[in-house]
Amino acid sequence: MIMLADMINDYVKDSPAYRVGITMDDVREDYVLADFRDDICKMNENENLLGVSPKAVKAMQETAVLCNYYPEGTGKALRRKLAERYGLSEYHYMITEGASVAINVIGEVFIREGDEVLIPAQSYGAYGNTAKRFKGTPVYVPMRGDKGIDLDAVLDAITPKTKLIFICNPNNPTGMALNDEELLDFIRKVPDHVMVVVDEAYFQFIRREDYKTALDAITEENCRVMVIRTFSKVYGMAGARVGYVVSSLEVIRYLSRMVNYFCTNKLALAGALAALDDKEFEELTLSTVREERIYLTQELEKMGYYVCPSDTNFIFVDLQTDSMKLCEKMQQFGIILRGDYDYTRISIGTRKQNQRVIEKLKEVLGK
Ligand SMILES: Cc1ncc(COP(=O)(O)O)c(C=O)c1O
Numbered sequence: 001m002i003m004l005a006d007m008i009n010d011y012v013k014d015s016p017a018y019r020v021g022i023t024m025d026d027v028r029e030d031y032v033l034a035d036f037r038d039d040i041c042k043m044n045e046n047e048n049l050l051g052v053s054p055k056a057v058k059a060m061q062e063t064a065v066l067c068n069y070y071p072e073g074t075g076k077a078l079r080r081k082l083a084e085r086y087g088l089s090e091y092h093y094m095i096t097e098g099a100s101v102a103i104n105v106i107g108e109v110f111i112r113e114g115d116e117v118l119i120p121a122q123s124y125g126a127y128g129n130t131a132k133r134f135k136g137t138p139v140y141v142p143m144r145g146d147k148g149i150d151l152d153a154v155l156d157a158i159t160p161k162t163k164l165i166f167i168c169n170p171n172n173p174t175g176m177a178l179n180d181e182e183l184l185d186f187i188r189k190v191p192d193h194v195m196v197v198v199d200e201a202y203f204q205f206i207r208r209e210d211y212k213t214a215l216d217a218i219t220e221e222n223c224r225v226m227v228i229r230t231f232s233k234v235y236g237m238a239g240a241r242v243g244y245v246v247s248s249l250e251v252i253r254y255l256s257r258m259v260n261y262f263c264t265n266k267l268a269l270a271g272a273l274a275a276l277d278d279k280e281f282e283e284l285t286l287s288t289v290r291e292e293r294i295y296l297t298q299e300l301e302k303m304g305y306y307v308c309p310s311d312t313n314f315i316f317v318d319l320q321t322d323s324m325k326l327c328e329k330m331q332q333f334g335i336i337l338r339g340d341y342d343y344t345r346i347s348i349g350t351r352k353q354n355q356r357v358i359e360k361l362k363e364v365l366g367k
Helices: 010-014 024-030 054-064 076-086 099-110 126-133 151-156 180-189 249-257 266-276 279-302 323-331 351-365
Strands: 093-096 116-120 137-141 162-168 195-199 225-230 243-246 314-318 344-347
Touching: 010 126, 054 266, 076 093, 076 243, 076 266, 093 099, 093 249, 099 126, 099 162, 099 195, 099 225, 099 243, 099 249, 116 126, 126 137, 126 162, 151 162, 151 180, 180 195, 279 314, 279 351, 323 344, 323 351
Parallel strands: 116 137, 116 162, 162 195, 195 225
Antiparallel strands: 093 243, 225 243, 314 344
8 A cells, every 4th residue: 555655755754843832822731720810921932022014914904805815926115115225236135034045045056965954053043954955964063162153164165066155144043143344254165066044034133334245246357245134023023924035136036937837925915115214113122122131141141151242132041950951840830931942042022021021030040
C-alpha cells in the first residue's frame, strides 16, 4: 500500500514544522480561574505592545467594504511610497505577506541542493529552516564572546559552495546592532558568488541617529544585497501580514516571479500605506521603547543580571537559570516570555506591563 507520506516531496517532509509562539488564548485556557485572566502580558514575539497604528486601523476599516475586489497585485502604491521615503525606485521594492514570506521566497529563488547558507549561530530561526526547506545546508557561524555577530568569522566561513548569508541587524534574539561601517565593509568584501540578505525587521529601533541601513549598499553594479523589512513591529501590524524586500532591479525581477499572484491582502496594503503617514504613532512607539528599554535594563541590572545592549523592541537577559522552566512559571502569572534560548527574551511593553514583569521575576527568582 502506498502511504500518504510516500507521495510528499522530500523537502516538505524534511522541513521542520513551524513553531508558533504561545498565544494569549493558550494561557487563558490553561489558567481559566486565575485572576490575571483578562490581563495577559504577551511578551514572547516582539509585537508592538502599544497596539496598531490608529491611521492603519482606520484605513483597514474603510477598506473592509471594498474586499469584494481583489487587491492590487504588486502593491504599487505602497512600493511608490516606500521608494519616496527610503530612496531607489518603486521597482526596487517587492511587497510580501510579511518578512517571513520574503525569507522563504529568497530561499526558493536562490538555494539549490547542497548550497551552503551562512547564519550567525544565534539569530532568527527562519533562516535555517528556509535553508533546509530548499535542500541547502545551514552553516552556523559562532558568535563573538559578547554575543555580537562576528562578521570576520562569517567571511572566513565562505566556501565555493556558499550561496547566501543571512545577517539580522539588529539581531534577533540578542537585540544587538552592528556598527554601520562594519556591515557595509563586510558587504563589500563578500565575493561575487554569494548573496547577502540583511534582515532589518527592527531597524527603526536603533539608538543612533546616524544609523546607516544596508539599503546604501544596493546599486545596480552590486546586485548581491537584499534588504528585508516588515510592518509587524513599529507599526503594530503583525497580524495583518505585510513586509518587503529591497534589492537591485534584476534581483527583484527574479524574486517577483515566486511571489503569489497577490503580494498580500487588500487590508494589509491599505493599512501599511496609512501607517507610513502615522508619524505620531511611530514616534510614540519609538519613544516608549527607548524609555522602557532603559527601565527594564536598569531594573534587571540592579537585580544583578546581564542584559545585552538592545537596539530593538525586546531585551535578551541572562537570568542565570533554566529559561524554559522560568517562562513556564511566569505563565502562571499571565506573563508570556520567550524561553527556548540560553538567555530569556522579553518584548518591551508599557510601564505597567514592565513593572509587572519585574515584580513577578523578583518573586520567581527569589530576589
Ligand atoms: C528578524 C526577524 N525577521 C523577520 C521576522 C518576521 O516578520 P513578519 O512578521 O514580517 O513575518 C521577524 C519576526 O519576529 C523577525 O524577528
